[in-house]
Structure formats: C-alpha cells, structure tokens
Amino acid sequence: MHYFNVLIVDDEEDFLETIINRLKKRDIDATGSRSGEEALEVLKVKPFDVVVLDIKMPGGMDGIDVLKEIKKLYPLTEVILLTGHASVETSIDGMKLGAFDYLMKPIKLEELLKKIAQAIEKKDAQEQKVRSVQIKKLLRYW
Amino acid sequence: MKKRNCQTEKSVVYLDTECLIPYMKCAFKVSDSFVKTLLYKDLQRKMLIITLVVSFTPLIILGAMMYYQFALTLKDNTEEQIKYRAQARAEAVDLFLKERTAILSAMADTHIFSEIIREENLSSIFRVMNLRAGAFVDLGVIDIKGYHRAYVGPYDLKGLNYYDQPWFAEVMSKGVFLSDVYMGFRKQPHFIIAVRRHENKESWILRATIDPEILSDIVRSAQIGRTGDAYLINRDGIFQTHPRFTGKILSQSSLNTSQFGKRVTAVTLKNSQGRELLYAGSWLKNDKWLLIINQDPAEQMASLFAVRNVEFIIIFIGFIVIVITTIFTTRLAVGRIQQTDTRMQELNAQLVQSDKLAALGKMAAGVAHEINNPLAVIIQKTGWMEDLLAEEQFKKSRNLDEFKTSIKKIEEHVDRAKKVVQNMLGYARKMEPKLENVNINDTINQTISLLENYARINNIETQTRLCNNLPIIAGDQSQLQQVFLNLLTNAIDAIGKNGLIIVKSWRIVSRICISVTDNGVGIPPEKQKNVFDPFFTTKETGKGTGLGLWVSYSIIEKMEGTMRLESSIGKGSTFTIEVPILVPERK
Numbered sequence: 001m002h003y004f005n006v007l008i009v010d011d012e013e014d015f016l017e018t019i020i021n022r023l024k025k026r027d028i029d030a031t032g033s034r035s036g037e038e039a040l041e042v043l044k045v046k047p048f049d050v051v052v053l054d055i056k057m058p059g060g061m062d063g064i065d066v067l068k069e070i071k072k073l074y075p076l077t078e079v080i081l082l083t084g085h086a087s088v089e090t091s092i093d094g095m096k097l098g099a100f101d102y103l104m105k106p107i108k109l110e111e112l113l114k115k116i117a118q119a120i121e122k123k124d125a126q127e128q129k130v131r132s133v134q135i136k137k138l139l140r141y142w
Numbered sequence: 143m144k145k146r147n148c149q150t151e152k153s154v155v156y157l158d159t160e161c162l163i164p165y166m167k168c169a170f171k172v173s174d175s176f177v178k179t180l181l182y183k184d185l186q187r188k189m190l191i192i193t194l195v196v197s198f199t200p201l202i203i204l205g206a207m208m209y210y211q212f213a214l215t216l217k218d219n220t221e222e223q224i225k226y227r228a229q230a231r232a233e234a235v236d237l238f239l240k241e242r243t244a245i246l247s248a249m250a251d252t253h254i255f256s257e258i259i260r261e262e263n264l265s266s267i268f269r270v271m272n273l274r275a276g277a278f279v280d281l282g283v284i285d286i287k288g289y290h291r292a293y294v295g296p297y298d299l300k301g302l303n304y305y306d307q308p309w310f311a312e313v314m315s316k317g318v319f320l321s322d323v324y325m326g327f328r329k330q331p332h333f334i335i336a337v338r339r340h341e342n343k344e345s346w347i348l349r350a351t352i353d354p355e356i357l358s359d360i361v362r363s364a365q366i367g368r369t370g371d372a373y374l375i376n377r378d379g380i381f382q383t384h385p386r387f388t389g390k391i392l393s394q395s396s397l398n399t400s401q402f403g404k405r406v407t408a409v410t411l412k413n414s415q416g417r418e419l420l421y422a423g424s425w426l427k428n429d430k431w432l433l434i435i436n437q438d439p440a441e442q443m444a445s446l447f448a449v450r451n452v453e454f455i456i457i458f459i460g461f462i463v464i465v466i467t468t469i470f471t472t473r474l475a476v477g478r479i480q481q482t483d484t485r486m487q488e489l490n491a492q493l494v495q496s497d498k499l500a501a502l503g504k505m506a507a508g509v510a511h512e513i514n515n516p517l518a519v520i521i522q523k524t525g526w527m528e529d530l531l532a533e534e535q536f537k538k539s540r541n542l543d544e545f546k547t548s549i550k551k552i553e554e555h556v557d558r559a560k561k562v563v564q565n566m567l568g569y570a571r572k573m574e575p576k577l578e579n580v581n582i583n584d585t586i587n588q589t590i591s592l593l594e595n596y597a598r599i600n601n602i603e604t605q606t607r608l609c610n611n612l613p614i615i616a617g618d619q620s621q622l623q624q625v626f627l628n629l630l631t632n633a634i635d636a637i638g639k640n641g642l643i644i645v646k647s648w649r650i651v652s653r654i655c656i657s658v659t660d661n662g663v664g665i666p667p668e669k670q671k672n673v674f675d676p677f678f679t680t681k682e683t684g685k686g687t688g689l690g691l692w693v694s695y696s697i698i699e700k701m702e703g704t705m706r707l708e709s710s711i712g713k714g715s716t717f718t719i720e721v722p723i724l725v726p727e728r729k
C-alpha cells in the first residue's frame with residue numbers, strides 16, 4: 001500500500017496516545033487531536049487521507065459536527081466513526097452524512113487497520129474516478 | 143509496580159445512579175393486596191354505617207313521634223269518652239229519679255188524705271204507679287205526727303212512727319226528699335222518695351220505697367271492658383249501688399268525693415290494689431250522689447299497643463330491607479371500586495414495568511459508554527504491551543511467556559465485559575426491529591437444532607407440539623430466535639440433566655402463542671417478578687448474566703406482545719409468549 005496519513009480524534013488521552021504509538025510503530029503516519037476544534041485546525045494545515053473520529057466528546061463539537069465540517073471542506077477525506085455507546089442510530093446518521101463506516105469501542109487495532117485500509121481503497125477509487133472525470137473533461141476541451 | 147496513572151483518573155465519570163432509586167423503588171413496590179383488602183373492608187363498613195344511620199334516624203324519630211302523638215290523642219280521647227259516658231249515665235239516673243218523684247208528687251196532689259189512707263185506694267194507686275213507672279217496692283202514707291197510716295207492700299210497716307227520723311223533718315220543710323240507700327227496718331238495701339202534700343192546713347206525706355237494684359242496672363250498663371266499673375256513691379263515699387269489683391252496696395269505697403269537681407271530672411287514681419285507674423265522676427242533679435265510672439287505661443291502650451306493634455313490624459321490616467339493600471349496594475359499589483382499582487393497578491404495574499425498562503435502557507446506554515471507553519483504553523494498552531514485547535530486547539526475557547499469557551487473559555476478560563455490554567445494548571439500541579417474513583415454527587425448529595447437541599449430552603429431550611397452520615408474520619427473525627434461544631437455554635439450565643422440554647405453538651384469533659415448558663427446578667413465587675429484571679441471575683458468575691429474560695421481554699414488548707410465566711418449585715416452569723399477527727406487506 002502506498003503512503004497515507006491518519007488523524008485520530010478522541011477525548012480519551014490514554015486511548016489517543018496509545019493508538020498513535022501503535023500506529024506509528026507500524027509505520028503509519030498518525031496524528032492525534034483531543035477535540036473536534038483541534039482536529040479542524042490540524043486539517044487546515046495539512047490534508048489527511050483518513051480521519052478516525054470519536055462520536056461522543058464532551059464540550060464543544062461532537063463527532064457528528066466535526067464530520068459535517070470535514071465533509072464540507074474536504075469531501076475526499078474518509079471518516080471512520082468510533083462509538084463507545086449505544087448510539088448505532090447516530091452512527092447510521094453519520095454514515096448518511098458521508099462517513100465511511102463506524103466501529104464500536106473497544107476495538108482491536110487490527111480491526112481498525114482493516115477499516116483504514118478499506119477506507120484508503122475507497123478513497124483511491126474515488127480519486128481515480130475524479131481524476132478520470134477531469135481527464136475526460138480536459139479531453140473534451142481538446 | 144504501583145505507579146498511579148493520573149490521567150486515567152480524569153476519565154472516571156460518576157454515574158448518577160442515585161436518581162434512579164425512586165424509579166426502582168416504585169418498580170419493585172411490594173404487592174400490598176393485604177392492606178388493600180383491609181381498606182376495602184373498612185370502606186364497606188363505613189358506607190354501611192353511614193347509610194344505615196342516615197336511613198334509620200328519621201325512621202326511628204318518625205316512629206317515636208307517631209307513637210307519642212297517638213298515645214296523647216288516645217289518652218285525651220279516652221278521658222273524653224269516659225267523661226261523656228259518666229255524664230250520660232248520670233243523666234239517665236237523674237231522669238229515672240225525676241220520673242219517680244214526678245209520679246209520686248202527681249199521686250199525692252191528686253188524692254186527699256181521707257181517701258188515700260184507705261187500703262184499696264192506696265193499692266190501686268200503687269198499681270197505677272208501677273204500671274206507669276215501675277220500680278216501686280212499696281208505698282205508704284204518713285201523717286203529720288209521723289205515723290205510718292196506710293201501707294202497700296211486702297213488709298208489715300203499718301203503725302210505725304217516723305217522727306224522729308231525720309228525713310221526716312226534711313220532707314216536711316222541703317216538700318221532697320230522696321234518701322240515701324240504707325237498710326232501715328227491712329234489712330234490705332233500699333232508698334225512699336217522699337213528697338209532702340198540704341191539705342187544709344194539714345200536711346201528709348206520700349212515701350215510696352225503690353229497689354236500688356234498678357239503679358244498679360241503669361248504672362251498670364256503663365261498665366265496659368273486663369275491668370271497667372260503674373256505680374253510685376254518696377258524698378261520704380258509700381256505695382249506693384253494687385260495684386262490679388271493689389266492695390258491696392253500702393260499704394265504704396276508697397274514693398274521696400271532694401276530688402270530683404262540680405260537673406264531670408276525670409282523674410287518674412290508684413285503686414286499692416295499686417293499679418292506676420282512670421275515674422270519671424258526674425254529680426247527679428240532687429248533688430247527693432256521684433256517678434263513678436272507672437276503667438283501666440291499659441285496656442284502652444290495647445289499641446295503642448296494637449298500633450305500636452304494627453309500627454314495630456313496619457320498622458323492623460324496613461330495617462331488614464334497608465340492611466339487605468345497603469349491604470347489597472355497598473358490596474356492589476366496593477366491588478366496582480375494587481375492580482377499577484385492580485385494573486388501575488395492573489395498568490400501573492405495566493406502565494411501571496415499561497417505564498422501568500425504558501429507564502434501564504437509558505441507563506444501559508450510559509453505562510455502556512462509560513465502560514466501553516475504559517475497555518478501549520485497556521485493549522490499546524495491552525496491544526501496546528504486545529507490540530513492545532515483540533521487540534528484540536524482550537525476546538530474551540525469562541518471563542516473556544508469562545507476560546504474553548497474562549496479556550491474553552486480560553484481553554479475554556475485556557472481551558467478556560464487552561459482550562455483557564453489547565447484550566445490554568441489544569436492548570438499548572433504539573433501532574426498530576427489521577420487518578421480514580417470519581415462519582415462527584421454522585424459527586423454533588432452527589433454534590432447537592442449535593441446542594440439540596448440548597441437550598442430548600445432558601439427556602434432555604425436546605418435544606415440539608406446533609400448530610401447523612400458523613400464518614407467516616412480519617417480524618425480526620433474529621430477535622425472535624434470540625428470545626427462543628434464551629428461553630431454551632434457561633430451560634436447559636433449569637433442568638441440568640435428564641429432563642423434558644416441550645415447545646408448543648398455537649393460535650388465538652389474531653395472536654400467536656408460543657410456550658416453552660421445562661420440568662426443571664422451577665422459580666419460587668417471590669422471585670417470579672424479578673426474573674425479567676436485568677442482571678437478575680441465580681447462576682454462577684461467568685455463566686449467567688441475568689440479561690437473557692430482560693432482553694427477551696423487551697423484544698417481545700417491542701412487538702407489542704406479552705410474555706408471562708407460570709412456575710412451581712420442583713415441578714418446572716412455563717414461559718408463554720403471545721404476539722399479535724402482523725401480516726407482511728405484499729411486494
């Protein structure tokens with residue numbers, strides 16, 4: 001697989017820290033954000049291929065708000081939702097809003113990696129499509 | 143290593159279970175049917191008493207008033223009556239005496255002395271008098287000196303001198319004389335009427351004796367009843383006629399004549415035997431004799447007692463009727479109240495049950511979040527440890543395997559916790575159940591086959607008695623399967639080894655019923671209401687979660703069905719599900 005980067009957004013510091021460490025150990029370019037606002041700041045600076053987003057975060061924006069924002073600003077960025085509670089509904093809402101999928105905490109890293117891989121695949125396909133459309137457009141002009 | 147991680151402390155969230163306590167309390171409220179029964183009894187008693195008091199008080203007051211009024215009127219009436227009778231009798235006696243006096247005067251006035259002293263003349267006069275008036279016993283002529291000059295009658299009284307007798311002087315001065323009854327020479331009670339005649343400056347007296355028996359007859363006709371009496375007495379209270387009871391003619395009566403006023407008087411007096419009697423006295427015209435009628439008021443009161451008895455009977459019958467109807471109506475009323483009460487209670491219980499489950503669902507969602515986050519951290523931390531252990535420098539560590547197995551164990555237990563939470567969330571998920579075409583019997587059979595092996599090992603036989611024309615319904619097959627699975631595993635657990643499970647299905651109009659019966663240990667009555675509560679389990683830790691029935695109940699409830707339980711200790715249990723038939727939409 002080619003290079004990609006991941007942004008993990010979760011208010012649980014222990015969780016965040018550990019998962020970043022583990023991803024990094026697997027040579028994945030992972031960055032962590034402790035809140036939705038912080039994540040959006042980070043995204044402004046640097047684009048990310050995949051964002052793993054906790055739905056329930058105390059104070060400020062929750063996962064769904066952040067998701068909406070991301071999809072508006074960076075439609076090609078894939079978002080995987082994490083949920084710690086019952087709210088499958090919210091997760092489904094999230095998917096309607098364009099999230100790639102959702103995972104229920106606690107998760108094994110392997111599961112997360114699998115989902116990330118799928119997301120990257122989808123993103124690649126999407127980008128491929130976009131590119132070919134653009135090429136077609138260009139060709140038409142020619 | 144006891145290093146404390148400060149960061150984890152932040153993530154401890156205090157779950158506010160306190161606020162759920164009232165919920166729980168009301169949900170687990172003890173059945174207070176005993177207290178209720180007492181209350182109903184009390185209510186019925188109060189209603190009964192109030193109604194009875196309200197209806198009896200006027201009844202009794204009315205009865206008493208009527209009785210009193212009647213007694214009063216009756217007494218007045220009796221007095222009036224007896225007075226009237228006394229007066230009428232007195233008038234009759236007066237008339238009798240007046241007639242006798244009149245005829246005697248007429249005889250004296252129409253005859254002269256020289257003629258009248260002749261025996262044959264006197265006896266013809268006597269005959270005429272008795273013919274016209276009667277009751278004369280004898281007739282005599284007395285001259286101015288008091289000598290009895292002529293006499294007709296049964297006694298030999300001729301020649302006797304009456305000059306010294308007190309009546310002689312009286313008749314001479316007043317012209318008419320009526321004696322009291324006395325014995326006289328004849329030794330026979332009698333009384334006399336004497337009239338004086340002036341003839342040529344000489345006076346003579348015509349005197350007649352009258353049998354008082356005739357007076358007695360006249361008076362006696364006023365005697366009434368068994369105890370009534372009527373008689374004449376003189377001013378000194380001496381009987382002038384034969385009384386019926388107390389005494390004889392010429393004996394002293396117990397009456398004091400001064401008690402009787404001028405004309406007719408009624409008094410109540412005690413007689414010699416101490417009985418209260420009603421007396422009416424009427425003075426005769428001559429003012430010498432008093433006509434007395436007496437009567438036992440009690441005898442007259444007999445009619446009063448009759449009235450009273452009728453009244454008692456009416457009141458008594460009224461009493462019985464009122465008591466019976468009151469008991470009947472209060473029973474009815476209290477019964478109605480009780481019915482509605484029970485219905486309300488049942489409704490309440492249902493509401494409480496679903497409220498409870500809803501509340502617990504919310505709680506479950508909260509709990510899930512609070513548990514899943516730490517679990518997520520644990521899993522990552524152990525993962526991190528595994529990652530690190532994979533590094534070169536640890537490869538040589540003596541305890542490497544120990545570490546690895548410990549980590550595996552931790553992960554296993556996290557997995558277990560995760561499952562519990564997920565089970566709980568199975569309910570808490572608000573997602574509507576899927577609607578697919580479900581064949582209940584197939585679902586039952588599939589579920590049974592899942593457990594077949596396990597059952598066979600434990601020598602548990604599973605029989606099915608399924609209704610073979612159940613309709614296909616719309617529902618969530620996997621949820622239904624979960625319900626059957628829960629019931630079957632519970633049944634197997636209840637049996638342990640060697641037993642029988644019977645699964646039945648049948649149809650009641652628009653509902654399908656499924657029952658699972660086992661011959662296992664059964665559930666004690668006091669625990670029956672708890673088995674549907676989450677986390678209620680009697681199984682050892684690790685084996686039972688106490689969520690099976692809770693989740694099943696919620697699933698059935700969502701299908702708008704019901705689930706109930708019958709069980710007796712030692713004999714086994716039957717769980718019965720009833721779900722409405724929801725016809726699948728045609729596509």
Ligand SMILES: Nc1ncnc2c1ncn2[C@@H]1O[C@H](COP(=O)(O)OP(=O)(O)O)[C@@H](O)[C@H]1O
Pocket residue numbers: 628632633636660662663664665673674678679680681685686687688689690691692714715
């Ligand atoms: N068929 C049964 N016979 C006897 N007891 C039962 C039966 N089904 C349920 N119970 C009782 O109800 C409890 C709760 O059952 P459940 O909610 O399924 O939880 P679990 O099976 O995990 O204990 C059980 O622990 C058991 O005591």
Ligand SMILES: [Mg+2]
Pocket residue numbers: 011012054055056057058084515
């Ligand atoms: Mg969170």
Ligand SMILES: [Mg+2]
Pocket residue numbers: 628631632686690691
């Ligand atoms: Mg069970």
